[in-house]
Amino acid sequence: MRTAIIGLPMTGKSSLFSILTGAHQATRLGGLAARVGVATVPDPRLDAVAALFRPAKVTHATLEYLDTPSISKEALREPGYLAGLRVADAFAHVLRAFEDDRVPHELGSVDPMRDLEHVESELILGDLVVLEKRLERLEKDRKKMKSPELDREAELLERAKAVLEAGRPLREMPLEEEEEKRLRGFQFLSQKPMLWVLNLGEEEASRLHQIEADYRTRLAGRAHTAVAAICGKIEAELSELPQQEAQLYLESFGLAESGLERLISATCSLLGLICFFTGSAPEVRAWTIPKNTTALKAAGVIHTDFEQRFIRAEVVNWKVLVEAGSLAAARERGLLRLEGKDYIVADGDVLQIRHG
Numbered sequence: 332m333r334t335a336i337i338g339l340p341m342t343g344k345s346s347l348f349s350i351l352t353g354a355h356q357a358t359r360l361g362g363l364a365a366r367v368g369v370a371t372v373p374d375p376r377l378d379a380v381a382a383l384f385r386p387a388k389v390t391h392a393t394l395e396y397l398d399t400p401s402i403s404k405e406a407l408r409e410p411g412y413l414a415g416l417r418v419a420d421a422f423a424h425v426l427r428a429f430e431d432d433r434v435p436h437e438l439g440s441v442d443p444m445r446d447l448e449h450v451e452s453e454l455i456l457g458d459l460v461v462l463e464k465r466l467e468r469l470e471k472d473r474k475k476m477k478s479p480e481l482d483r484e485a486e487l488l489e490r491a492k493a494v495l496e497a498g499r500p501l502r503e504m505p506l507e508e509e510e511e512k513r514l515r516g517f518q519f520l521s522q523k524p525m526l527w528v529l530n531l532g533e534e535e536a537s538r539l540h541q542i543e544a545d546y547r548t549r550l551a552g553r554a555h556t557a558v559a560a561i562c563g564k565i566e567a568e569l570s571e572l573p574q575q576e577a578q579l580y581l582e583s584f585g586l587a588e589s590g591l592e593r594l595i596s597a598t599c600s601l602l603g604l605i606c607f608f609t610g611s612a613p614e615v616r617a618w619t620i621p622k623n624t625t626a627l628k629a630a631g632v633i634h635t636d637f638e639q640r641f642i643r644a645e646v647v648n649w650k651v652l653v654e655a656g657s658l659a660a661a662r663e664r665g666l667l668r669l670e671g672k673d674y675i676v677a678d679g680d681v682l683q684i685r686h687g
Contacts, residue, residue, distance in 0.1 A: 332602050333395045334526070335365075335419035339437045339446055340401040343530045343563040344425035348398035350563075350570050351591055365415055366398040372599065372606070373592050374617055376649045376679055380608050381615040383657055392606050392617040394598055396423070401437075402450055407457050417518035421602055422525050423594070424450060428542070429532035429563075443529060444549070451500060454520040459495045461517065462488055487513060495521070502555040524601045528594060529560040536562045536584040559597045561590030605678035608649060609633060610658065620676060627672035630684045640687035644670045649679045658683070 338344040352368025372392040381389045397419060399412075406412045416422075426443040427436065438446065469485045472478075487510055494504045500521035506514065514522060529546060531539060543560035550558060562584075569577045569589060581589065599605075604619045607629060618632050626646075631638030645667045647655075655661035667683075676682070 332420040332604070333367075333397055333418065334421045334423050334598050334602070335397040335399050335416060336423045336425060337399055337402055337416070337450070338425035339403075339427070339450070341434050341436060342401075342425045342427040342446075343429075344401075345398055346563055346567065347425060347528070347530070347561070348396060350566050351594070352396055365400070368396055368398070369393045370396055370591075370595055372595055372617065372619070374606060376606075377608060377615065377617045379653045380610055380649050380681060383653065384610045384612060384615050386610070386612055386615045388614040390614060390616040392619045394595060394619075402453060403437075404453065407453050413457060413520075416520055419523065421523050421598070422520075423528050423598065424525060425528045425530055428529045428535070428560075431532070443546070447527060451521070452498070455495050455498065455500055458501060458519045458521050459492070461519065462492055462495065465517070466492065484513065491519075500525075503553060524555040524557075526557045526559060526594075526597055526601050529558070531560055531562045533562055533564045536565055536586065539584075539586065539590065555601070557597045557601045559590065559594045561594060566591055605676070607676050607678070607680045607682055609682055609684075622678075624676050625672060626670055626674040626676055626682070629676045629682065630686070633684065637684045637686050641672055642685040642687060644674060645683035645685065646670050646674065646676075647681050648677070649681050652681050 336344050336348050348366065348368060351370045370393065372394060374391060377389065377391060397415075399415060400406060424447065426446050427441055428443045430441055438449065466485065466488050469481060469488070473481050473485065491501055491504060491514060494501060501514065501519050502522050502524065504514075504522075527546070527550065529542065531542060535542060539560050539562065543558060546560070547558045550556060565580075565584065566589065569580060572580060577589075581587070599619070603622050605622055605624075606617045606619055609616050609618065618629070620629055620632055626644040627638055627641050630641050630644065645662075646669075647661050647667045651666055652658065652661050655664060655666055658667075661667050
């Protein structure tokens with residue numbers, strides 16, 4: 332799943348992308364030139380499980396991010412730019428919250444809430460144009476033929492139009508499962524989950540959690556959204572330091588973890604992703620799957636043969652396994668459960684797939 336990093340010019344979004352993903356390459360999405368990169372999902376649970384198996388290889392889960400050109404009214408009128416944004420599954424909107432006289436602001440002053448609403452409005456207007464064109468075509472088709480299917484689509488789009496005209500994004504629109512699926516097919520920008528990333532100045536680093544909590548309160552009630560605060564300057568410096576020195580540097584600001592770790596965690600949560608683990612001497616690995624995924628589908632993520640020849644899954648929670656001390660000890664103590672193909676995999680499960 333792809334998360335597009337968006338924002339106004341001079342917010343630090345491209346620097347954040349580079350720190351977040353390290354290696355990256357240029358790509359084209361429709362007519363949009365973008366950079367694509369992969370970020371490793373930090374997970375202490377995986378490290379704890381790996382310590383039991385002492386494998387030759389430990390593989391963390393990953394997330395894909397896109398670095399797109401800055402948002403502007405002009406860019407949002409370009410079909411190629413819009414097509415590139417539509418392929419993303421979610422957005423991470425970087426909001427400038429740092430003062431720097433050397434870096435001009437697109438809108439004249441530093442105001443994260445104003446910038447947030449400004450970009451939201453642009454996404455809403457872009458969706459309204461697409462929706463109105465579709466309604467025009469639907470009206471012509473409905474005059475030519477009677478179709479309950481076309482009638483249902485028209486009714487849904489009229490409701491969506493009312494939401495957009497009220498200045499609200501489509502992600503806040505109450506929908507039945509089938510309606511959500513139908514609307515998602517249009518790839519409306521304001522329907523995509525949104526992570527707001529506050530990029531703070533170094534002088535605000537000690538108040539990072541307080542500022543993040545304040546904005547979370549101010550934005551409470553907005554469906555399918557999340558907030559994460561980071562300090563881009565600190566994150567850039569951390570990326571240059573060895574792990575032990577980086578931890579000491581964080582602690583000097585009163586921080587226990589990197590802002591990028593919280594950003595990645597917030598992205599997973601926003602996308603509705605969980606992690607399960609597999610373990611053996613050759614490799615211990617984390618896998619990302621959507622919530623409510625069955626054991627059968629999870630087996631298919633590992634290998635298609637596992638799904639086709641699935642028999643059972645041995646399941647144990649990662650913490651229970653760590654406390655037992657080994658897979659063999661957990662099995663002897665009856666801590667491993669045998670689950671069938673319809674078992675819903677839980678976040679933090681360790682799976683051993685039995686297959687034909």
